[in-house]
Amino acid sequence: MSEIIAHRGASFDAPENTLESFQLGLEQGADAIECDVRLSRDGELVVIHDPTVERVAKVTRAVADLSVAELQALEVGGWKAAKWNGARIPTLPAVLDLVPAGRRIFIEVKVGQAALPRLKELLAETALSRSQIVMMEFDLETVIAMRSLFPDIEVLWLNDFPRVSPPWKKRRALQDNIKTAKRHGFDGINVQNIAPLDAEAIAECGAQGLLCYCWTVDQPGRAARLLKGGIGGIATNRPGWMREQLGGLVS
Numbered sequence: 001m002s003e004i005i006a007h008r009g010a011s012f013d014a015p016e017n018t019l020e021s022f023q024l025g026l027e028q029g030a031d032a033i034e035c036d037v038r039l040s041r042d043g044e045l046v047v048i049h050d051p052t053v054e055r056v057a058k059v060t061r062a063v064a065d066l067s068v069a070e071l072q073a074l075e076v077g078g079w080k081a082a083k084w085n086g087a088r089i090p091t092l093p094a095v096l097d098l099v100p101a102g103r104r105i106f107i108e109v110k111v112g113q114a115a116l117p118r119l120k121e122l123l124a125e126t127a128l129s130r131s132q133i134v135m136m137e138f139d140l141e142t143v144i145a146m147r148s149l150f151p152d153i154e155v156l157w158l159n160d161f162p163r164v165s166p167p168w169k170k171r172r173a174l175q176d177n178i179k180t181a182k183r184h185g186f187d188g189i190n191v192q193n194i195a196p197l198d199a200e201a202i203a204e205c206g207a208q209g210l211l212c213y214c215w216t217v218d219q220p221g222r223a224a225r226l227l228k229g230g231i232g233g234i235a236t237n238r239p240g241w242m243r244e245q246l247g248g249l250v251s
Contacts, residue, residue, distance in 0.1 A: 001250060001251045002226075002227045002231055002232060002233050002234065002249075002250060003031040003032050003104070003213075003232065003233030003234075004029070004030050004031050004032075004233070004234065004236065004239050004242060004243055004246075004250055005030060005031065005032045005033070005034050005106055005213070005215075005233050005234065005235040005236065005239070006021075006022070006025025006026070006028070006030035006032070006033045006034060006235075006236070006237075006239040007034050007215060007216050007235040007236055007237050008021060008034060008035065008036065008049065008237070009021025009022040009023075009024060009025040009033055009035075010022075010024040010025040010027075010028050010030070010237070010238070010239055010240065011237045012218070012237040012238040012241075013238075014077075014080065014084060015056065015076060015077040015079065015080040015084045015087050016049065016056070016080075017035055017036060017047045017048055017049055017056075017089075017090075018047075018076060018077060018084075018087040018088070018089075018090065019087070019088075019090050019094060019095065019098065020077065020084060020087050022035070022095055022098050023098060025239050025240075026098065026099075026100065026103060027240075028239045028240025028241075028243070029239065029240055029243050030103070030239035030240075031103060031104065031233070032103055032104035032105060032106055032134070032233070033095075033098075033099065033103070033104075033105055033106070034105075034106040034107075034108065034215075034235050035047045035092070035095055035105065035106070035107060035108065036048060036049040036108045036110050037092050037107060037108065037109055037110060037111075037115060037119075038051070038063045038064070038110050038111050038115075039063075039064060039111050039114060039115055039118070040063065040064070040066060040067055040068045040071055041064060041065055041066055041067050041070075042067045042068055043118060044068045044091055044092075044118070045091065045092040045115060045118050045119060045122065046063065046068060046071055046089055046090070046091055046092070047089065047090045047091070047092055047094075047095050048063055048071075048076075048089050049110070050063075051063060051064070051110075053066070053071070053074055053076070053089075055079070056074075056076040056079055056089075057074040057075065057076050057079075057089075058079065059074060064111075068091065071089045072088050072089055072091075074088070074089060075087070075088070076088060076089055092107070092119075092122055093122055093125070093126070096122070096126045096128055097126075097127075099128055099132060103132070104131075104132045104133070104134060105128070105132065105133060105134065106134040106135075106136060106156075106190075106235070107119075107133065107134065107135050107136070108136050108137065108158065109135065109136070109137045109142060109146075110137075112137070112139050112141075112142045113139075113141070113142050113145050116142070116145060116146065116149055119135075120149060120150070123150070123153070130152045130153050131154075133153050133154070134153070134154040134155075134156060135150060135153055135154070135155050135156070136155070136156040136157065136158050136190055137157070137158060138157075138158040138159075138160065140157065140180070140184075143155060143156075143157045143184070143186060144184055147184060147185055147186060154187045154188070154211070155186050155187050156186065156187060156188050156189060156190045156211070156213065157177070157180075157181050157184075157186050157188075157189050157190070158189075158190050158215075159173075159174065159177050159189050159190065159191045159192060160192040161173060161174075161192055161194055167194075167195055167196055170194050170195075170196045171196035171201070174191065174194075174196055174197065174201055175201075175204070177189060178201075178204055178205055178208055178210065179208070181208075181210055182208040182209065182210060186210070187210070187211055188205065188210045188211025188212055188213065188232065189205065189210060189211075189212060189213070190212075190213040190214070190215060190235075191212065191213070191214050191215075192214075192215060193214055193215060193216060193217050193222070197212075197214055197226070198225075198229060199225075199228070199229030199230065202226070202229045202230045202231055203229075203230065206230065211232045212230075212231055212232055213231065213232050213233045213234070213235070214226055214231055214233075214234050214235070215234070215235035216235050216236060216237060217234040217235065217236050217242075218236055218237055218238055218242070220242065220245035220246060223236070223242060223245075223246060224246060224249055227246065227249045227250065228249070
């Protein structure tokens, strides 16, 4: 069965990439949570999407210029709604600790190979099984390094496409990326929600022995077509609502 993945947690309802959002996603029945990680100034992996804290904390500072203590002193929930005042930027270990048995975590590395040594240390320490962890990045060289460094963890290559590109060009690029992922021994690809990602493309991944996922899907009709096409999982900002809309298509 396909997985429902809580994109940055239940980020439609709660402030993204916070413990509150991840916990809510799990409570809403997500099969997995997805988070973004960056390095703090003092070398810790913290969970935040943007290179700066401006959007979530209204402070014009780069994540890489702040220590863990400085980052966690910032309030990052009130921008979403007053009820979330007090939410903080979590460290990756704190998020790993939230994942229960039978659920998974998709970790998107946002800073390339610089994150991998610390990531290796943290994954050696976590109580999670290797099968509960998925790692991914857009940068091809970083994903190649991940494959080498983590042979027993699911490794995905994130694929996005220029918005202005015509569908035929996106389809050709996707076909090329499937071949590249196969050549480098990746476990699969995680593809931006574009029209050329259809049952045919998903089947091509399967024919190459690759898993296929899609982000970000908040339209039930689109999600249903992807699931019927055999997608491995969809990342959505509304995991609980999406599961309700899909009914019997997901367990």
